[in-house]
Amino acid sequence: MSNAQHSSSVAIANTLLNAPSRQLFASHDVEETRSMVGRVMKPHDLGVLGRSQRLDARMHHISLGDVALSRLRYGADVEIRPGPLEDFFLVQMPLVGHARIESGTEYVDSGPELASVISPTETTAMRWGADSDQLMVRIARPLLERTLAAQLGHPLVAPLRFQLGFRWRDCAAWRCLMAYLLECSTQDAELTHHKLIATQMEQMVIATLLSMHGHNYSDVQPARRSAILPKHVRRVQEYLQAHAHEPVSAEQLAQLAGVSLRSLYAGFKEFSGVSPMQYLRDLRLDRARADLLGAGDVGNVAGVALRWGFTHLGRFSADYKARFNESPSQSLRRA
Template sequence: MVSGTDPDELSEVLSTPGSPIKVAALNNSPIRFHCNFLSAGAVRVADCAYEGTIALKREAPSEKMIIFLPKQGNLIFNYPRKPIESVPGRGTILEGDPTTGTLLFGPRRHLALFIDKAKITGHLSHMLDRTISGKIDIHPYFDMTSDAGLALVHLAEQLHRGLCKDGPLRQSPLALASFCDAATYLILENCQHRYSNELGRPAPAPAPRHVKWAIDFMHEHIAAPISLDDIAIAAKVSVRTLQQGFRQFRNTSPMTYLQEMRMTAAHHDLLSSDTKQTVADVAAKWGFSHLGRFAAEYKKRFGYLPSQTLKA
């Protein structure tokens, strides 16, 4: 728990290395805050209370999807197209974009969930059985009084309680992972986004064995210089049959699928890298020989340069 009255201290509490937030007291009026952030790996949960009128500005994109579950007070996120308002009874979901300015009107109290975007797209990829990347364009509002909204609030409360001090979830990583997965699936299945209609359709037939064999072979040799012929041989089919299978069941080509796997692996390496490793080292490790093209594709895929990930 962090408490205080200094806007600069609150800036430090709310900021992450890659996504700083600037805080100011409106008209230099007094403020007060109490924030308790608890981490569960790819998911963080917070219980925050504020007094006073506070101006905030996110200055760089966040790698988190942020879900606010307000209990008291008003919070307005100013975006170029349309402001997003967070008030009791209405949950708010943001994809971590920079704002032109945010206003908080205390007294304010909310729970908040911060879920890695990689976890969101990973779950979607699993649900749709194909690779998902980039923003999912989730609708910013959901009804907290609905069954799904009440369930999400309950999960967030249990998650926060279970992580406090010597809470039971700290001693049970499997239970903790289940809570985090449940919250993520609850959001994806009940909040509107780009893939909602696709999730609502009947599940497609399972991919044939040769596509699964090909993907298994790619995972086993992800850093090796394998060719399309190598993958087809491992899958026990012709190159043409392999390409048709990926078009039908993965909506992509085998080599593009492999490239996405390697790009994701490079992204994870850069996120967890120590200072001794360079972008060039990571790119070479995962088979990207042209550093400029790697940087361009990386930015297209994740929204920022690999060097920015390494510094975060």
């Protein structure tokens, strides 16, 4: 990764995660720091290495539902012993500084070019240097494993385990996703309160991590299931029509149809001409139009877009105009 890209990544985190409204705590006290970090992660042992050192800890935090972003520094050499994480996966990306991460039988010397992906079943111990300042993504284990099982078309026969070392700066999709999530979360303080948007963000994180970073199921092929039939397509369509206002994932739809995710997409496109998620997007555009043309107290275009899960107002307006041959504001004026 170039120096310019590195500087850009740090600048994004500096600007977006250092906002006072996102600061969870700042402390020089070991017990207070351990307790506050434990609330977001899990209870753990924390010790300062060296009598002459003093903590200068600070943590910023953004919750996106089953995915959460944090930025943490200790300001001193510390040892952290959480044991197995148990119910979540943790991606740790040093912006500056270094840390040694031991997880199960693996270890990495993590720095700005090498992140760590800690799996919940592995006993973990870490040493962070005083200069270590890390961006972290916490992902709920049930959601991640459920998504993988749906992609494969069968239950997992063993716990999901990722490779510990992750060259995240070399992965453009992951790097861009981090910038996008931070920007979205900071531009609108209420953004993550919209269930549809939070669910979309969760799905992007999970799908990107599963596809871009190695794990013990990377080489496992999806199960061969019977082809999706027109009745399955109708069942999915009816479900989407009834639940367009709720968070919906492709994995849920595959379970509903009783086929693998790959079969769902192939069959749905064959019988409907679009993917199931495009069908859902079109449904939500239709519902947004109904809101804009409906009662006068509907609010503004941005509010309607967020209500139906559209985070990018410019893209929403372009898609809306392509579908209805008029802009959202023109529809609102006709209400």
